[in-house]
């Protein structure tokens with residue numbers, strides 16, 4: 301329940317819209333009941349002649365109900381969309397500090413499911429649960445007052461049956477849907493993860509003849525999801541049937557109550573009013589069983605959202621910032637770091653230093669800890685022991701944004717975002733003008749590539765856009781580094797996967813950019829390390845050799 305309360309509290313800012321929606325919903329229900337009651341009274345008393353005023357009331361109620369229903373839909377949906385938009389922003393704001401160290405723990409498809417379908421599932425909370433429940437409660441109270449004034453003998457059983465339909469049946473459907481809601485949300489997330497794996501790993505799966513196996517994984521996830529949906533449908537059908545049955549019982553109670561009071565004042569018109577008012581009141585409680593049945597699903601979605609939003613970030617900004625570092629010298633002092641749950645440390649007592657404007661190369665076999673070392677320099681993680689410094693200042697005393705503003709990264713894993721070439725460059729320099737962008741592309745050796753693009757800088761790259769080769773992607777990353785113009789360069793296998801000629805060209809383009817900058821280069825290959833002042837060799841998390 302705590303999960304829901306936390307998310308409900310976030311909707312406080314939209315309380316006005318929600319109250320307005322509930323107000324219209326209540327008006328629509330009340331006018332609907334009054335309309336049917338009045339119509340009943342008129343039909344039953346037709347023999348006595350129909351007053352002109354009553355017809356006018358009938359019209360006004362009919363129009364009023366329609367208008368109120370329309371406004372209710374408008375305002376409750378507006379409230380819901382605003383709340384969901386707030387929730388997405390809140391989720392993003394919480395998730396951004398988790399990137400990349402903590403977010404890496406969730407699979408892409410699963411994170412996407414949390415951001416999209418889990419947040420969407422919460423619309424049930426505001427739209428289908430809170431408002432209808434409030435309206436139904438008020439309706440029951442109102443009806444008790446109206447029927448009570450007509451005949452307590454009729455009011456007591458009808459209100460009891462309404463309470464059964466509005467409280468008893470929803471309590472049962474909520475119980476029945478509790479487990480299956482969680483199963484449904486988990487199954488939907490599994491399905492999404494398996495589908496994303498299929499799309500992203502298509503080439504590897506096909507080459508390894510594993511497409512059938514992946515298809516079977518998807519089919520299994522799909523079957524689980526279907527089964528959960530079936531079960532939800534069965535519970536929902538049972539809930540509707542139960543509400544219908546109770547509403548029919550209420551009608552019988554009205555008629556029997558009237559028969560018992562046949563000699564009472566009012567006679568036929570009153571029983572017609574009571575029958576129709578009761579029928580209309582049941583409409584207010586009819587949506588509750590389904591809404592409460594979906595509470596399990598809503599809770600599971602809320603829990604999954606909170607799991608991400610409330611994960612502790614791997615690193616935090618200092619409470620009080622110290623003075624900015626006086627230089628761009630980098631150093632690791634007796635640094636040890638172990639990934640959560642890992643058996644051995646990825647870095648074990650590492651001492652390294654690069655003076656301002658110096659160049660350090662790091663070599664070593666796969667798994668030696670090279671990427672971890674870069675991740676610590678970028679402060680994606682903090683060391684368990686020792687410290688990492690920039691200009692003598694511990695990175696923990698710097699704001700992460702200030703640190704990143706000083707660092708340009710060129711890595712083997714270049715991300716080409718789905719967007720135009722201009723947008724792909726803008727992530728490094730959002731303010732750069734056309735001439736600066738073109739100059740950077742030229743320096744990165746992409747002049748001819750740019751000239752051949754159909755829409756120049758506005759050509760769409762990435763997903764479903766122009767396909768970019770490995771070498772071009774690396775050069776786009778290089779253009780980003782040049783545009784960022786940061787005083788420190790971290791090069792993570794900058795030429796991995798490139799042929800010798802492209803490697804030479806990329807290194808030649810990098811050479812002027814390295815002038816006067818502090819550079820740390822990680823590489824298996826000799827060429828990128830040749831331009832370094834010093835190369836340290838890392839093995840199993842320790843420095844085993846340092847050459848000048």
Ligand SMILES: Nc1ncnc2c1ncn2[C@@H]1O[C@H](COP(=O)(O)OP(=O)(O)OP(=O)(O)O)[C@@H](O)[C@H]1O
Pocket residue numbers: 639640642645646664665666667668669670671672673
């Ligand atoms: N997120 C992680 N969680 C747990 N262990 C990790 C994680 N990332 C890396 N490791 C482990 O830490 C050690 C160092 O990994 P790291 O990626 O730093 O090595 P590397 O030298 O960069 O290797 P490569 O050259 O293959 O990229 C390895 O044993 C690796 O399995």
